[in-house]
Amino acid sequence: MIRRAALHAIPTMVGVVIVSFLMLHLMPGDAVDALAGISGGASAETVAAMRSAYGLDDPLGVQLARYAAGVFTLDFGHSISYGAPVFDVIVDRLPATLLLAATAFTIALVIGVAAGWAMAVFADRWQDRTLSAGVLFLYSAPSFWVGLMAIVVFSAKLNLFPLGGAETIGADLTGWALVADRLHHLILPASALAAFFVAIYARLTRAAMLEVLHQDFIRTARAKGLHPLRLQFRHGLRNALIPVVTMAGLHFGNLVGGAVVVETVFNWPGLGRLTMGALASRDISVLLGILLMTSVVVIAANILIDWLVARLDPRVSA
């Protein structure tokens, strides 16, 4: 199954390369314009010479072909603004984003499913209403605002967490002290990123649980004399997880996208901030590289989710 999914991913990737390449070239201005702007102006001859040096004056088709050929050998081109190969620039920052996204994803799933379970079990009682109000709040609050408020409350006022960054600069920590320091920096941004998805998964779990709890096999389980908790988990939640996990996989891409905003707010050294920088300097090859890398991550995550769903639902693998 995984091999088939990986094969299916190839045409998707080809599509991603072509579409993002063309879309990014619709953007006005290129890296040379940006460089010229930063250095305070350049003569028309210099600009033309730079363009030809970077191959930016070739026809679009030629540039696309050159780029696509490079992608095959993991050569994503050269970043003009960073003065380094795009691949190195991205790989340098990818782990930080992956760590942030994976942590946020885990937080969102665990808290979301737990809240959804509680809302379904206490459906239409005060517990459900309170949680629903909280969930609605998280659902409607934008993540940059949640991030900023978290910084104001937990960092600035209560002094519980650092203001930003991924580690204490210049502390030179090793071993467990380093892990603890990293975690300390991770909690706020990961929670801010998770907030919206907690709301989504909670609502989803609630709906799925309520549907499952009305199924015939729940009545069978009750007729066996099972304890309500066993009923809710082994028969209810176990079935409700199938649609929740499926949807969680679809949302993983959104979560990676949301990381851009949160990284900017928390000064997190990941792909999100790199994207903002590359956008400002019109560094199209870096932007393209980020798009490609994130789609690889999202596709990989979806293959993982499909595998997980097949493990959860015996009817799928047949």
Place this chain on the structure above:
Amino acid sequence: MTLLKIENLGVRFGDHDAVAGLDLSLAKGEAVALVGESGCGKSTTALSVMRLLPPAARLRGRVLLDGTDLLSLSEPQMRRVRGNRISMIFQEPMTSLNPVHSIGAQIVEAIRQHADIDKPAARKRALELLDMVHMPDSARRIDDFPHEFSGGQRQRVMIAMAIASRPELMIADEPTTALDATIQHQILSLLDELRRELGMGLLLISHDLSVVSRWTDRAVIMHHGQHMEELAAKDLFTSGHHPYTRGLVSASLRLDRDQHYRSSRLPEIRVTRDAGDYAFSVVRRPAPVAAVPDDGIALRTHDLTVTYKTARGPVTALDGVSVAIPKGGTLGLVGESGSGKSTLARALTQLVTATSGRIELDGQDVTHPRGAALRDLRRRVQMVFQDPYASLNPRHSVGYILETPLAVHDGLGSAERAKKVRQVLDQVGLPAAAADRMPHEFSGGQRQRIGIARALVMRPSVLICDEPVSALDVSVQATILNLLSDLKAELGFSCLFISHDLAVVQFVSDRVVVMRNARVVEENDHLSIWRRPQTDYTRGLIAAASG
């Protein structure tokens, strides 16, 4: 020795009494049936014994199990009764098992809930239980998941779970309604065998009088939550005194009674309500004078074959089927699920395409019609579906549903369409005002009338009825079958009547075809096929249907 005694049980939802003042007693090892039509409160009664009703239900009276009032037990105490002293199996074997756990795990769960044994021992016991319910190849199949079993096998798993703790009482709520006749027979005889072997009491909830008279000792008849009559099951068909019982008995079709639409109408029960009390009467009217079919053939298939492409390769759903619907008559089609009967209906109405073979309508080839020929075929061949709840679009008014085919095929103006709609509603016995209402405002029987009206509004020459009464209660079934034979006499269409119920087919058919595994097994006129069946398969079906 009384095992279960229900005294003056009342169940109230809001201001509606689902059960009112019900008394029932059941001795150790006895089989008692609760009989009635949908909504009569028989399932509610069963669920209140198990205390499985939703919290909104308010219960009165007493339910004594060996002298202990179950209604006064605390919830933890009640959990020690459920699945242990009383267990229950349900109507829908397809959805009553948890799809994500293996059947072995679900049986082990039932065992370990009430017995303090370790997992390997429980698994060994689960295997014994699967053997007790005659699950073929049990050792290999214990780790399979519910979707890998047929309906009958799933019901066996349910029964294995239910007898796991050797209960004193088993409640079976319509355990075989969703199953084919031969499987139904197997499951009921299994329940009977286990009841004798384990000495348990059996409370069988059923709407099927033949099942009740064959498999139980006593029957309690319910209507609108009330106890109508109680009598020995063997006397059900002969000595019922209550008018409702007698109505139910006479409206029920039985294979050995040789009823036929040309000689008699089915008696219909009329229920009238006067100041909260129900009054019952049985209406018998003479049979309509129907034209005797001549030798003409309305619709015929030659060697019709339909194959479906599936992920596991092609499946042959119809394999060289040749049948003929007599002009002005009814061809009955009998078969179990998967025999290809619905595929035949779909092929005749061009909902699936024939892979090979020929279809002829009035002598013309209509195997692969296109364009105008296809539209003409759709007008002349119409279909009535099984499920009156799912086959009408819930967002359209009845009038809209009925006039759409007229607009599509005839392009009539709205006044003419309305006139035809009123006319067809009148023919199926619904008031003209029904046109402005929505499908959900009607009962199951009324919806099936709408389904018939929708098919007849085009004045088809052939009507294909796919299990049109199998979702309906006995008394409603009688009125719909009467309606169909009246309409046939009045409008003169020919009919293909598909059913798994032999008694129904016996009543409506002039000729009968028996199908199995995509092929025709046997064909004959409506008298000979029951009296002189030529194949073992048909004999088996008749034996199962005769109880």
